[in-house]
Amino acid sequence: MTDGQIVTLTTDFGLADPYVGAMKGVMLSIVPHAHLVDITHQIPPQGVRQTAFVLYAVWPFFPPRTVHLVVVDPGVGTQRRPIAGQTAHGFFVGPDNGVFSYVMAQEPVSSLVELVDPQYRLAPVSQTFHGRDIFAPAAAHLAAGVPLHRLGPAVSDPVTFAPPALSVSPGQVRGEVIYIDHFGNAITSIGRLSWEGDLLSLQPAFAEDGPSGTRIPAPQAYVSAGGQELRGVRRTYGEVDAGEVLALVGSTGHLELAVREGSGADALGLQSGDAVELRW
Amino acid sequence: MTDGQIVTLTTDFGLADPYVGAMKGVMLSIVPHAHLVDITHQIPPQGVRQTAFVLYAVWPFFPPRTVHLVVVDPGVGTQRRPIAGQTAHGFFVGPDNGVFSYVMAQEPVSSLVELVDPQYRLAPVSQTFHGRDIFAPAAAHLAAGVPLHRLGPAVSDPVTFAPPALSVSPGQVRGEVIYIDHFGNAITSIGRLSWEGDLLSLQPAFAEDGPSGTRIPAPQAYVSAGGQELRGVRRTYGEVDAGEVLALVGSTGHLELAVREGSGADALGLQSGDAVELRW
Amino acid sequence: MTDGQIVTLTTDFGLADPYVGAMKGVMLSIVPHAHLVDITHQIPPQGVRQTAFVLYAVWPFFPPRTVHLVVVDPGVGTQRRPIAGQTAHGFFVGPDNGVFSYVMAQEPVSSLVELVDPQYRLAPVSQTFHGRDIFAPAAAHLAAGVPLHRLGPAVSDPVTFAPPALSVSPGQVRGEVIYIDHFGNAITSIGRLSWEGDLLSLQPAFAEDGPSGTRIPAPQAYVSAGGQELRGVRRTYGEVDAGEVLALVGSTGHLELAVREGSGADALGLQSGDAVELRW
Numbered sequence: 001m002t003d004g005q006i007v008t009l010t011t012d013f014g015l016a017d018p019y020v021g022a023m024k025g026v027m028l029s030i031v032p033h034a035h036l037v038d039i040t041h042q043i044p045p046q047g048v049r050q051t052a053f054v055l056y057a058v059w060p061f062f063p064p065r066t067v068h069l070v071v072v073d074p075g076v077g078t079q080r081r082p083i084a085g086q087t088a089h090g091f092f093v094g095p096d097n098g099v100f101s102y103v104m105a106q107e108p109v110s111s112l113v114e115l116v117d118p119q120y121r122l123a124p125v126s127q128t129f130h131g132r133d134i135f136a137p138a139a140a141h142l143a144a145g146v147p148l149h150r151l152g153p154a155v156s157d158p159v160t161f162a163p164p165a166l167s168v169s170p171g172q173v174r175g176e177v178i179y180i181d182h183f184g185n186a187i188t189s190i191g192r193l194s195w196e197g198d199l200l201s202l203q204p205a206f207a208e209d210g211p212s213g214t215r216i217p218a219p220q221a222y223v224s225a226g227g228q229e230l231r232g233v234r235r236t237y238g239e240v241d242a243g244e245v246l247a248l249v250g251s252t253g254h255l256e257l258a259v260r261e262g263s264g265a266d267a268l269g270l271q272s273g274d275a276v277e278l279r280w
Numbered sequence: 281m282t283d284g285q286i287v288t289l290t291t292d293f294g295l296a297d298p299y300v301g302a303m304k305g306v307m308l309s310i311v312p313h314a315h316l317v318d319i320t321h322q323i324p325p326q327g328v329r330q331t332a333f334v335l336y337a338v339w340p341f342f343p344p345r346t347v348h349l350v351v352v353d354p355g356v357g358t359q360r361r362p363i364a365g366q367t368a369h370g371f372f373v374g375p376d377n378g379v380f381s382y383v384m385a386q387e388p389v390s391s392l393v394e395l396v397d398p399q400y401r402l403a404p405v406s407q408t409f410h411g412r413d414i415f416a417p418a419a420a421h422l423a424a425g426v427p428l429h430r431l432g433p434a435v436s437d438p439v440t441f442a443p444p445a446l447s448v449s450p451g452q453v454r455g456e457v458i459y460i461d462h463f464g465n466a467i468t469s470i471g472r473l474s475w476e477g478d479l480l481s482l483q484p485a486f487a488e489d490g491p492s493g494t495r496i497p498a499p500q501a502y503v504s505a506g507g508q509e510l511r512g513v514r515r516t517y518g519e520v521d522a523g524e525v526l527a528l529v530g531s532t533g534h535l536e537l538a539v540r541e542g543s544g545a546d547a548l549g550l551q552s553g554d555a556v557e558l559r560w
Numbered sequence: 561m562t563d564g565q566i567v568t569l570t571t572d573f574g575l576a577d578p579y580v581g582a583m584k585g586v587m588l589s590i591v592p593h594a595h596l597v598d599i600t601h602q603i604p605p606q607g608v609r610q611t612a613f614v615l616y617a618v619w620p621f622f623p624p625r626t627v628h629l630v631v632v633d634p635g636v637g638t639q640r641r642p643i644a645g646q647t648a649h650g651f652f653v654g655p656d657n658g659v660f661s662y663v664m665a666q667e668p669v670s671s672l673v674e675l676v677d678p679q680y681r682l683a684p685v686s687q688t689f690h691g692r693d694i695f696a697p698a699a700a701h702l703a704a705g706v707p708l709h710r711l712g713p714a715v716s717d718p719v720t721f722a723p724p725a726l727s728v729s730p731g732q733v734r735g736e737v738i739y740i741d742h743f744g745n746a747i748t749s750i751g752r753l754s755w756e757g758d759l760l761s762l763q764p765a766f767a768e769d770g771p772s773g774t775r776i777p778a779p780q781a782y783v784s785a786g787g788q789e790l791r792g793v794r795r796t797y798g799e800v801d802a803g804e805v806l807a808l809v810g811s812t813g814h815l816e817l818a819v820r821e822g823s824g825a826d827a828l829g830l831q832s833g834d835a836v837e838l839r840w
């Protein structure tokens with residue numbers, strides 16, 4: 001493969017310890033010109049669903065053939081499989097625990113394998129750090145051009161978790177909070193939304209055969225969340241005053257609950273999984 | 281432009297969310313060999329003045345033609361303009377809200393434009409994430425060699441805020457705290473200072489026509505800040521004992537209030553904007 | 561040297577301030593194609609021993625000729641020397657305060673110099689930021705292929721601190737906690753350990769002539785730490801229930817005290833320096 005092949009990293013290792021550095025050293029020893037891009041190392045412990053969302057949010061913006069390495073792996077040392085897969089848009093490498101659920105719901109997976117070939121692992125493989133010993137080498141070899149099928153046998157039954165709640169009926173969409181960002185914006189499963197004048201067109205994000213064609217009159221809609229009801233879906237924070245709660249279409253195209261210059265999650269007492277309803 | 285063109289990133293996005301990663305993906309899709317360098321993603325919310333200082337502190341150390349991308353943008357979605365500019369030392373790209381004030385006070389801006397050409401934006405442009413949809417593409421196209429004037433029409437009236445307080449009179453310089461770093465060092469507007477034996481030569485940093493030639497006898501000077509008076513301006517922490525408050529010339533060439541192995545801001549109760557006086 | 565020469569960075573500067581960015585700008589001005597890899601910037605203040613451990617943990621995983629830049633430098637501005645050294649596996653650059661102790665205990669140092677040649681420093685050198693003015697330029701020039709001996713005169717007496725406590729006797733190994741990671745795993749000086757079936761083979765990590773050939777029957781061993789006694793050394797977290805304390809061989813090959821999905825240091829009240837005993 002060419003110089004400058006991109007490998008992204010998403011982990012729950014934090015930035016204080018030598019673990020991320022060790023993984024980078026392993027990869028650069030295999031593919032010295034790899035372009036390593038940190039997505040985040042601050043996934044909360046056990047944060048498999050947050051990880052799935054983060055990948056979903058960055059996936060479409062990277063060049064094709066990017067390798068996305070994910071090490072959020074509460075099951076390290078158990079029988080969970082190490083896997084790698086390919087879609088039209090890139091490769092993913094990590095534990096078979098659901099972290100790739102949202103990516104796999106978006107794009108057909110052309111190939112999916114279990115990472116068992118010792119030629120593409122460090123030796124010996126530790127029992128506690130597959131990020132360094134299995135996943136980083138696999139990502140680097142993919143970046144170096146090794147074909148995916150060489151890394152191990154095909155997997156046909158990857159672990160995926162159920163998509164977030166989302167039901168569409170005439171005049172109503174019901175969903176749930178799926179991610180709260182560090183600004184306190186509560187991102188919901190209601191998306192993707194796009195503007196057509198004052199109408200919002202809804203394309204359910206994680207459902208392969210969801211209803212489409214739903215049009216929502218944004219200024220006349222009501223959003224219920226955290227026991228409050230908000231009038232209208234806004235385009236931007238600038239439509240309300242500082243400190244005011246609003247519902248808007250966020251940068252991922254999903255409905256968000258926010259406070260201008262504040263925290264929507266705090267103001268509404270929202271957590272991941274809480275119900276959100278949009279009516280019109 | 282050549283391979284390895286540098287783009288730096290300064291934002292208030294934190295490191296936990298997918299936002300910085302999405303911007304990097306956008307840039308690498310445009311200019312795959314860009315060298316992306318994180319300055320910081322931990323600017324406090326609304327921290328326009330802190331941002332201006334951070335840029336001022338790193339600006340002289342990067343190679344010419346570096347592109348400095350800044351996304352500290354409380355006004356996203358309002359009428360504030362997206363801009364990009366060029367000095368002899370580099371390019372800057374970001375919101376027209378004052379973040380470039382200190383850089384523009386240091387170096388003549390040879391060209392300054394509003395980022396309106398849709399060819400150099402993502403489509404569609406979201407209302408809430410211009411970092412990804414306007415600023416990152418502009419920075420990447422500049423790194424790829426697109427001339428600045430192609431990105432949009434000239435801007436002649438950029439938003440700048442007033443430079444920090446700094447007044448020089450015989451035997452006295454009055455300034456203010458402009459930045460507190462994570463060690464607790466309180467950096468003041470009194471600079472830039474350089475040593476000439478035991479004398480400090482003062483060149484006002486943010487004033488185009490400030491007085492020069494001021495010479496301050498460092499050991500005999502007094503520094504007043506936070507209700508305390510300190511004798512002497514030190515060269516280094518090593519001149520005092522651990523835990524002791526001192527005034528010294530910091531790494532940016534500005535007068536700082538510090539505690540050896542401690543926090544000067546905490547010890548003196550200092551915040552940005554607090555008055556600091558140097559007398560001799 | 562070739563394009564893509566790797567320079568790693570390990571500091572206590574945090575990620576909020578412009579200091580790391582300034583160092584990166586200095587290096588890229590000297591060697592534009594350097595591949596800069598952050599190990600961590602979150603070493604605790606004065607954390608010289610933590611730094612030594614972090615370097616020890618990443619050192620073997622990077623390609624030969626990697627330059628490891630370390631700026632954990634409580635003595636900046638005192639008479640402590642700035643140094644750079646070379647082993648078969650790479651270069652190191654930083655203050656002569658012990659941060660390289662564990663690396664130097666692992667590998668012979670073929671060359672060690674004091675960084676005094678002004679040609680390979682910024683001018684002027686500040687009294688407070690040798691990371692930017694001395695260490696970053698030295699690291700960049702080494703990455704650019706400048707021979708180590710050109711940077712200054714040889715040093716024969718680097719500062720090193722005593723290796724961590726570790727005593728091996730029949731049926732017993734006594735060590736101490738040397739590092740606590742952000743998950744709360746308490747890593748001890750008892751290592752390196754490798755599995756041979758159910759036996760653990762011990763190779764003392766920091767002692768040049770330590771006893772070898774010690775074989776420990778892992779399932780029948782007892783580990784005492786923090787006033788508790790644990791039965792057995794485990795291979796992996798998966799052998800115990802969530803919330804349970806265990807002793808296991810961690811990813812660095814050292815004995816660790818941990819809690820599955822929790823903090824071993826908190827559960828056992830452990831700090832760096834606390835005694836740990838392994839008996840069988």
